[in-house]
Amino acid sequence: MTRFVLASFCIIAAFPPAATAQQPAAPTHSVQGAVRVVDVRGRAIEVTTGVGMALRVVRLQVPAAVRVTAAGAALSLTQLAPGDIVRVSYGGTPGGYVVYTIERVGSMATGLEVTP
Amino acid sequence: MRAWCVGLALAVVLAACRRPPRPGEPLRGLSAAERARFDSGRVAFESVFTPGTGLGPLFNADGCAECHEEPVAGGAGDEIERHAAAFHATPPAGTRPCDELVALGGPVFQQRVTPALRAAVGIDSEPVPPEATAIAGRSSPDIFGFGLLDAVPDSEILARADPDDRDRDGISGRPNRFFDGRLGRFGRKALVPTLREFNDGATTIEQGVTNPVAPDEGTFGGRPFPPGTDPTPDPELSREAIDLVDFFVRLLAPPAAQRLSREARRGRDAFASIGCATCHVPLLHTGDSPIRALQHREVAAYTDLLLHDMGPDLGDICFANATPSEFRTEPLMGVRLMTRFLHDGRATTLEQAIELHNGEAARARDRFRTLTAEERAALVAFLKTL
Numbered sequence: 091m092t093r094f095v096l097a098s099f100c101i102i103a104a105f106p107p108a109a110t111a112q113q114p115a116a117p118t119h120s121v122q123g124a125v126r127v128v129d130v131r132g133r134a135i136e137v138t139t140g141v142g143m144a145l146r147v148v149r150l151q152v153p154a155a156v157r158v159t160a161a162g163a164a165l166s167l168t169q170l171a172p173g174d175i176v177r178v179s180y181g182g183t184p185g186g187y188v189v190y191t192i193e194r195v196g197s198m199a200t201g202l203e204v205t206p
Numbered sequence: 207m208r209a210w211c212v213g214l215a216l217a218v219v220l221a222a223c224r225r226p227p228r229p230g231e232p233l234r235g236l237s238a239a240e241r242a243r244f245d246s247g248r249v250a251f252e253s254v255f256t257p258g259t260g261l262g263p264l265f266n267a268d269g270c271a272e273c274h275e276e277p278v279a280g281g282a283g284d285e286i287e288r289h290a291a292a293f294h295a296t297p298p299a300g301t302r303p304c305d306e307l308v309a310l311g312g313p314v315f316q317q318r319v320t321p322a323l324r325a326a327v328g329i330d331s332e333p334v335p336p337e338a339t340a341i342a343g344r345s346s347p348d349i350f351g352f353g354l355l356d357a358v359p360d361s362e363i364l365a366r367a368d369p370d371d372r373d374r375d376g377i378s379g380r381p382n383r384f385f386d387g388r389l390g391r392f393g394r395k396a397l398v399p400t401l402r403e404f405n406d407g408a409t410t411i412e413q414g415v416t417n418p419v420a421p422d423e424g425t426f427g428g429r430p431f432p433p434g435t436d437p438t439p440d441p442e443l444s445r446e447a448i449d450l451v452d453f454f455v456r457l458l459a460p461p462a463a464q465r466l467s468r469e470a471r472r473g474r475d476a477f478a479s480i481g482c483a484t485c486h487v488p489l490l491h492t493g494d495s496p497i498r499a500l501q502h503r504e505v506a507a508y509t510d511l512l513l514h515d516m517g518p519d520l521g522d523i524c525f526a527n528a529t530p531s532e533f534r535t536e537p538l539m540g541v542r543l544m545t546r547f548l549h550d551g552r553a554t555t556l557e558q559a560i561e562l563h564n565g566e567a568a569r570a571r572d573r574f575r576t577l578t579a580e581e582r583a584a585l586v587a588f589l590k591t592l
Contacts, residue, residue, distance in 0.1 A: 122386040122387070123385045124302075124385040126301075126302070126305075126308075126309075127301070128300060138308055138385045139385055139386065141403050141407040141419055142392075142398045142403040142404040142405070142411070143313070143314055143407045143408065144422070145306060145312075145313065146308060147308045147309045172300060172302045173302045175386060195387065196387045198302070198383055198385070198527055201383060201389075202387040202388075
């Protein structure tokens with residue numbers, strides 16, 4: 091019994107409710123836009139996107155487990171920079187939008203490196 | 207006698223068919239169904255919105271035709287919009303040189319508000335935040351022939367780009383890109399890749415009327431609108447209505463160039479010889495299109511759809527890759543219908559507009575100044591045929 095309680099405690103400690111609440115149920119949205127801000131400490135990025143002149147900024151939390159890639163290679167969040175063009179899949183949570191995948195596909199200066 | 211009358215009637219009908227489109231008329235060669243859709247689109251384009259039908263809370267106009275109205279729907283307007291951005295040539299760490307102030311309500315800062323928003327927050331227009339380093343005026347151009355510009359392949363635009371001026375003619379020309387990396391071509395800074403997106407975004411940004419493609423009402427200075435100030439459920443415009451608006455705009459014919467007088471022919475030659483035609487490229491070509499009237503046509507657009515540095519005096523805001531002094535070459539098709547010129551309408555004559563060219567256009571402007579009075583008049587006479 092003690093062993094069961096201890097194991098349960100370990101499981102709860104390893105997967106706290108706050109962390110699980112951050113995980114979206116499914117990547118319900120996707121966006122391709124330019125990175126505006128990389129907040130490494132807060133593990134978040136802001137992406138500029140929109141339709142025509144109706145622009146908007148999407149703020150996205152980036153869980154530590156999310157893989158950031160460029161041409162198939164892994165990147166760290168610190169390697170993303172403002173002006174990079176990224177393709178992001180994400181989902182909504184009560185706390186905001188949470189990223190599933192991020193792929194760097196080009197930069198505003200040089201254009202797309204990957205065909206959408 | 208009867209045969210003669212029939213022949214005359216036929217000749218009149220044929221002449222009418224061959225008559226070039228007048229401003230506001232569609233491109234030639236539409237099917238009956240396309241023509242009917244164009245006419246329905248005109249009705250949608252001329253719709254006037256109220257707060258009860260989705261207008262606002264922030265807006266610049268209560269309908270498309272409020273700004274695109276002279277001489278007919280699709281034409282130019284006398285309204286001057288207010289855009290703002292922050293440009294830092296040496297940007298702070300972790301930022302791009304250009305901040306379009308999107309998170310603070312930009313880059314378009316609407317100049318009108320609904321009574322409900324005025325009552326809630328006590329403003330008459332969207333405030334420009336102190337972070338802005340420049341505020342720009344933007345006139346409303348005519349949009350005749352824009353469907354043809356949309357159908358020009360990217361490859362034709364990119365073929366003229368010379369960002370490093372490798373041919374050493376003093377003219378660089380570089381593309382702007384939307385935030386997702388696609389080539390831009392619409393708007394004074396060539397930001398928007400397609401006419402469809404420009405139209406879809408315009409109802410939201412200009413009228414505050416959301417649609418299924420641009421369903422986000424936006425913000426008030428970066429903050430959500432106070433409760434009760436946006437009572438109409440989103441989207442406020444149906445997909446069908448926005449499709450009709452797009453179809454109308456897409457098929458508006460460019461004003462046909464007028465017959466050249468002897469003076470105008472001399473002016474056309476001067477236009478080319480002094481270098482205007484390097485950027486104001488006389489002819490572009492459309493590619494494939496699902497609409498036959500747009501397929502593989504020559505467009506007397508007088509633009510290369512690229513960004514050029516026009517010098518600091520004309521400069522205002524940055525936009526994506528465009529620096530404050532870079533502007534897309536303004537199409538000159540239909541310029542004879544305009545009464546104000548340049549991106550902010552500051553010039554009231556074509557001569558003034560030419561005189562205000564600088565930067566990459568300085569050499570052509572200086573050559574214009576060396577022309578005789580008659581040659582300058584001829585060049586202007588040519589422009590007034592477009």
